[in-house]
Amino acid sequence: MAERVIPLVDERHGTFATPLAVFNPALQIRPNGLLSDTLGRPLNDLRISVTDRCNFRCSYCMPKEIFDKDYPYLPHNALLSFEEITRVAKAFVAHGVRKIRLTGGEPLLRKNIELLIEQLAMLRTVDGEPLDITLTTNGSLLKRKAKALKAAGLQRVTVSLDGLDDAVFRRMNDVDFPVADVLEGIAAARDAGLGPIKVNMVVKNGTNEHEILPMARHFRGTGVVLRFIEYMDVGATNGWRMDEVLPSADVVRLIGQEMPLVQLDPTVAGETAERWGYAGANGQHDPGKGEIGVISSVTQAFCGDCNRARLSTEGKLYLCLFASQGYDLRSLLRGVPSGQDTDQLLSSAIGHIWRGRGDRYSELRASLPADVGGGGRRVEMSYIGG
Ligand code: SAM
Ligand code: SF4
Ligand code: SF4
Secondary structure, three states: OOOOOEOOOOOOOOOOOOOEOOOOOOOOOOOOOOOEOOOOOEOOEEEEEOOOOOOOOOOOOOOOOOOOOOOOOOOHHHOOOHHHHHHHHHHHHHOOOOEEEEEOOOHHHOOOHHHHHHHHHOOEOOOOOEOEEEEEEOOOOHHHHHHHHHHHOOOEEEEEOOOOOHHHHHHHHOOOOOHHHHHHHHHHHHHHOOOOOEEEEEEEOOOOHHHHHHHHHHHOOOOOEEEEEEOOOOOOOOOOOHHHEOOHHHHHHHHHHHOOEEEEOOOOOOOOOEEEEEEOOOOOEOOOOOEEEEEOOOOOOOHHHOOEEEEOOOOEEEOOOOOOOOEEHHHHHHHOOOOOOHHHHHHHHHHHHHHOOOOOHHHHHHHOOOOOOOOOOOOOHHHHOO
């Protein structure tokens, strides 16, 4: 059989026009749920970006000056359909994926997203278990959609919220969206049973670090797990500077001075957040007070456990959040000559690509040139999915 070529051309982001042969279908990899990469990391977690559009313009993600009315968003026919996404997801699940996170852009902007969730909810892991299906949202449409999402089979949501002060929040989302509406969305998600809810706060030093304590006080004891994310150098448009990163250790210290914290064990391997529980009077974790998480992608790399793959809005597989090139799975879905088994090719392709993975950008960050992630212009987070 002739060697099949999966091209790595990323027309939208430019620089990689060289096709690269990554696998030969004669060397089939049959899925057995035990795939691992060159560093021995399994493939357990798939993040799917369902749209590259968003109704917010957070400056750290989709700055208004770049993402304006002239920005070349993907046309609808470039997006994977729900059937295509489900087909790809099924192939990933056979290789060991247990958790799927829908993201974007703003995933709730994708029309009829509930139908996709229904299809994904029918898949089963290699052990015959239902998948853990979750979604990250800015919360703006959650009040309206929470019940339908739950009914479709979504288990949990993560809501992004960068502060409680209305003026600060409106400035950070840069579309004048009020905090109250996001809080109502969180309440609606809780009422619909989409818990345990996580709230993500990106901390940008000089912009919202004074919101850390009010956010911690607000969510302590509510069952919501608040997670502080170090501002990251994702994409190529947010003008990232190291002096705007507030190390997670400072966040933990700040909160711990007022509300004592004890470190908790990770719940699963490959967990991105370090967990800290609020202590009771006896100095032990008081589950009633809950916990926080810190995600220290800048100051404390966690690539060693990274078991996450990312599927972009148009069906490219990315092996790292900081990658500059993706593997075009859509061309396999849409372009396979008749007579060939597309699902088998897809499965083998995923197997070969993951086996060749050696990405560990965060661990290498300090030694790389400032604008490089794995060798070129990095893709935007709104496209690859957070
Ligand atoms: N629109 C949805 C939202 O905001 O939750 C989902 C997509 S968003 C890209 C996913 C997550 O990435 C959000 O929690 C967001 O705060 C985070 N994020 C985006 N840009 C970031 C950056 N430069 N550093 C750290 N986190 C970032
Ligand atoms: Fe939109 Fe989410 Fe990016 Fe903010 S972080 S601009 S809400 S995709
Ligand atoms: Fe995973 Fe890449 Fe982040 Fe490292 S830098 S943890 S490999 S996504």
